[in-house]
Amino acid sequence: MSQIGTESNPLRVAIIGAGPTGFYTAEHLFRQKELVVEVDMFERLPSPYGLVRYGVAPDHQKIKSVTKVYDRTAKKPGFRFFGNVELGKHIQVADLRQHYHQIVYTTGAQTDRRLGIPGEDLEGSLPATEFVAWYNGHPDYRDYEVDLSVEAAAVVGIGNVAMDVARILCRTPEELAKTDIADYALEALSRSKIKEVYVLGRRGPAQAKFTTPEIKELGEMQDADVIVLAEEAELDALSQAALAESDDRATQKKVEVIQSYVGREPSGKSRKLTVRFLVSPVELMGDENGRVAKMRLVKNELYKTESGALRPRATDQFEEIPVGLVFRSVGYRGKALPGVPFYDDWGVILNEEGRVIDPDTSEPVLGEYTGGWIKRGPSGVIGTNKPDALETVKHMLEDLADGKTLSPAQPSPEAAEAMVRERQPDFFTYAEWLQLKEIEEIKGAEQGRPRVKFTSAAEMKTALAES
Secondary structure (H helix, E strand, C coil), X not given: CCCCCECCECEEEEEECCCHHHHHHHHHHHCCCCCCEEEEXXXXXXXXXXXXXXXXXXXXXXXXXXXXXXXXXXXXXCEEEEECCCEXXXXXXXXXXXXXXXXXXXXXXXXXXXXXXXXXXXXXXXXXXXXXXXXXXXXXXXXXXXXXXXCEEEEECCCHHHHHHHHHHHCCHHHHCCCCCCHHHHXXXXXXXXXEEEEECCCCHHHCCCCHHHHHHHCCCCCEEEEECHHHXXXXXXXXXXXXXXXXXXXXXXXXXXXXXXXXXXXXXXXXXXXXXXXXXXXXXXXXXXXXXXXXXXXEEEEECCCCCEEEEXXXXXXXEECCEEEECCCEECCCCCCCCEECCCCEECEECCEEECCCCCCEEEEEEECCHHHHCCCCCHHHHHHHHHHXXXXXXXHHHCCCCCCCCCCCHHXXXXXXXXXXXXXXXXXXXXXXHHHHHHHHHHCCCCCCCCCCHHHHHHHHHHC
């Protein structure tokens, strides 16, 4: 047989997961001019884009424009998309080994980290990841139930996702109606009784993970006053010294914006958003029905570790705040894939720079790779996944050059498609997705919105049949 990567014997690659990393991996592969590459992308949901579609806040449309780049990659002659096809359910790793020279897992981090405190499992204590998926129209969460009849909610965490959750809880129905939020979420949030939202960070303003635009945006909401306590906005001596030493202009600017909220007089808006620093929840307390009713907080102070990092530690000062809803937003976590080595402590696929590692031999698993959050953990922004994917592709090409690839018994595109058709006849192609995307955008334009989302495979199939 001719060399792999030629017209007569193309390099066949299966990518599992159609989020940013999956598309960046495909893009890097297609840029190899000396190689003929065929990429089949498998996604358990009917639609591509991953967290760009189901994680980015609906009022942040500019970030979603990156999908145009992914659509360009999908137009490449060697690209195919199999949506609504799940690894472990419809296809197995052993199946992929029969059809591809290389397999890349780019499934992201789909669950949340826990707080590990008493009362965490009370009714009304929820992962932010699930709330975000619900309001973004994720098919798995369209029937999710969130009790918005309470008056106060807390978001534990101080990253961009925490800020997104707080903002969505505080937006007016009119503001939300201009976004691509799921229709059912728009209706539920329009009836929300929440008047007070707390965002709780365990470290200080200089260590906050959210970006400057995120904290600025809070002050631009139509019907929510932002409150920051003076004593929590003031930098402690350790933070001041670290900031002066690093000369980090971005953090300095962020701290200035945070401090600009101190002393602002409430303007009579119907909702209040309080951003707290140096506090940690230590217990959630319930009412007689087993619902969250109060949260116990401990005041923290920062100390310097041997490595020079500033970490929080608890003091002997406690307080309680009344809240009926709590969202934990302290980090995403990857889920193990059937048949793929997993490092449970970190919530990532066991790997070295993208090469999947066999836990028994500590050697690379032939032909298997990973990229993105399931490779390195949930860090960085969407664009961070591009160099991450490049690192993985570099090793894929090195292994190809060294002859270290799988030897598929049925490497033809037709054989792979026949397998999918047999296992999951209700799969979606990219052409079908583009058709659905156009329908969503036409419906959205009629309502002055970016799009009106389909939120189930059944809805999508019906729309395709009727179009």
